[in-house]
Amino acid sequence: MSTSTMPSSRPTATGGLFDARGRLVPADGELVYSQVDRRYFSLAQPAFTFPGVHAAVAKHLGIADLDRLISAAQFERRCEASRQAVLSDPGLAGLFRGVHVPFVLLPATARADIGDELDTVLLPAVTTSYVEKMPGFECRNYLQGQLAGSIPVVPGVRYERLVASHAKQVVTGWYFPGALAGYAIPEQRRVIRRLPEAVSLSGPLEAAMAFMGTPDILMRIDNYPSLLALSAVQPHDPRHFHFFEAYGWNLTYNQRSMVGAVSEYFSGGLTVCG
Amino acid sequence: MSLALEAAALNGDLADSLSEAEKKKRGDLARRKPYIAAKLAANKERQENGFPTPVIRLAANMLCNFQCDHCCAEHYMDRHLVKLTSKPEQRHQLDLNDIRELSRQADEYGLARFVMTGGEPLVMRDPSFEEVVAAVDPDKHYVITDTNGWFLDPEKARHLKSIGVEKVQLSLDSYIEAEHDDFRNKPGSYKRVMKAIDASFDAGLNLILSTCLVHARVRSEEFKNLCDFSKRRGIGLYVTYAKPVGSCKDHLEWLITKDDADYLRELEKEYPVFTHMTPSYGMFQGCITVKGIITVTSTGEIVPCPYMDMSIGNYLKEPLKVILERGMRNKWLGPHRPDCLIGEDREFIKFHNDTVGDRVLLPVPYGEGFSDADLLPMISLDKLTGVTAG
DSSP: OOOGSSSOOOOOTTSSSBHHHHHHHTTOOOOOOOOOOOOSOOOOOOOOOOOHHHHHHHHTTTOOTHHHHOHHHHHHHHHHHHHHHTTHHHHHHHGGSOEEEEEEOOGGGOSHHHHIIIIIIIHHHHHHHEEEEEEETEEETTTTTTTTOOOOOOOSSSSHHHHHHHHOOOOOEEEEEEETTBBBBHHHHHHHHHHHTTEEEEEEHHHHHHHHTTTTTTTOOOSSEEEOOOBOOOOOSSEEEEEEEEEEEEEEEEEEEOOEEEOOEEEEEEEOOO | OOOOGHHHHHHHHGGOOHHHHHHHHHHHHHHHHHHHHHHHHHHHHHHHOOOOOEEEEEOOOOOSOOOOTSSGGGGGGGHHHHHHSSOOOOOOOOOOHHHHHHHHHOOOOOOOEEEOSSSGGGGOOTTHHHHHHHHOTTTSSEEEEEHHHHHTOHHHHHHHHTEEEEEEEEEOOOHHHHHHHTTTTTHHHHHHHHHHHHHHHHTOOOOEEEEEEEEGGTTTTTHHHHHHHHHHHTTTEHHHHHHHHSGGGGGGSSSSHHHHHHHHHTTTSSSSETTTTEEEEEETOOOOBTTEEEEEETSSBHHHHHHHHOOOBTTTTHHHHHHHHHHHHHHTTTSOOOOOHHHHHHHHHHHHHHTTTTSSSSSSTTTSSGGGGOOOOOOHHHHHHOOOOO
């Protein structure tokens, strides 16, 4: 992504759209748990290296010649360029004060259907990557065998762009899993409209790739991490949403109902490709 | 299986994932008490539509033959009030008509489970345990009883089964006899628990053990041995974290850490160990305040968790449905969360304990602790689906 493709965002009084922890500052009337996040449920920045993420993706997807699609150095250059583009935007720069995880999404895994790709390719690879990083613990897809054809993209949250690009080319970028902490799921889908075009709501494809490369995003010893909603897709049951969630030292992929009180524990993510 | 997991375990639409033993148990209940089985089977759908499906812990009165170090109910007992004020409880105490009305409202709202608690339920007087069970109506509600096991001999166990009690939750706080007896301040209580286990099985009662876990105990050999015992005997071990309330208020060192809780989550893979946050058949309920549990005190107050001393309303003054649905909007109690609010969230614990302070009469009434200021915006079912909730 180049700076020129990223419209400048509208800075707030504090000089940006995001707070000191990279959470989008709620506007008046938005459906959030609280204006200020007390960070009881929170994430910690996981350590990563671009060669490490690249190697993990190659290994767990079983793509021995990943370098022919994208090398670790190219991956890093693209992500760094994207980072600089975000940092140069006064409104968006604060995103990088929050947890940020690079991802690389490959056309080789693309299927006609997101659910099928998750079920048969991406989540199994997330599982092996997780278990390798956290021996003795589990990664479990509670929706195994149920995903194909079940999670269409939500219109208007800019996720179609990522899906379309993914089918044709290597997509790289950043996943910001804590950017919409405490936002109601429907509000996550609305709030994207007030953000610059470069930003999309996060969904399961790039989140899965982020976990594959950096499996310990939700690994916390002293605090509970947020549940990471994947709000760019909507299961057929309108009450449900999909998410990654820790269960102790284990990782799960599951769905639950969003009906009820807005939860402090749920966090939506934002994604910047580039 | 824990009380908290009863709903999940009895949901019909999860039948494919059930163990054979669980299917048999449900089938048996459906044959004997189809009305209750149908209500339990509807719980998952109700939960997904944003409605609470709590088990109702009913502390009809607060008599107890024990005086345990860690008791969260001691402050509700006459013996405590007499010490402080020279007088027993002066507030209106639930009578059988009040309990029948609670049962009616709960049934009307689709709730299906009552736990007799206290104090020690088996020493209830005026009304008696049998009268309370009858007033709850074991043909309309799945009835469980807490007990310290002291009086649960074979004859009593058969009697409980005969009056409609389905399940017993038996307290065992150490696998080391001397430690349990010391913790419970009752020599001989460990032996009585062991006998009560056999008596419950022989009478055909469902049974779980309940144990209170403090930080120092989590990784102890004793607790591991208790887990082994539970596995060997095929008894679910319901673990409650120590809470800094009641007699434990000044023992923050008893609280478990997140690391302890995660260690316990790992034990669930190997042993029949449960907390109220343990998922069952793919359902992650998290903290079950209001959503999966309430306690009704002897004064009709509804508290959202057995270990909280702040009310969300009194069903003698306003409908149970109104109280529960308000509780679901409370910022602490309603939203899904994976941890134990009163056992782990230090900010909430401080709010709770500062609010309760040195009050003599508990729980703190609605408006003086929990209040309308805590209410959150809701994501309503009808906005998502066009379906009218009800």
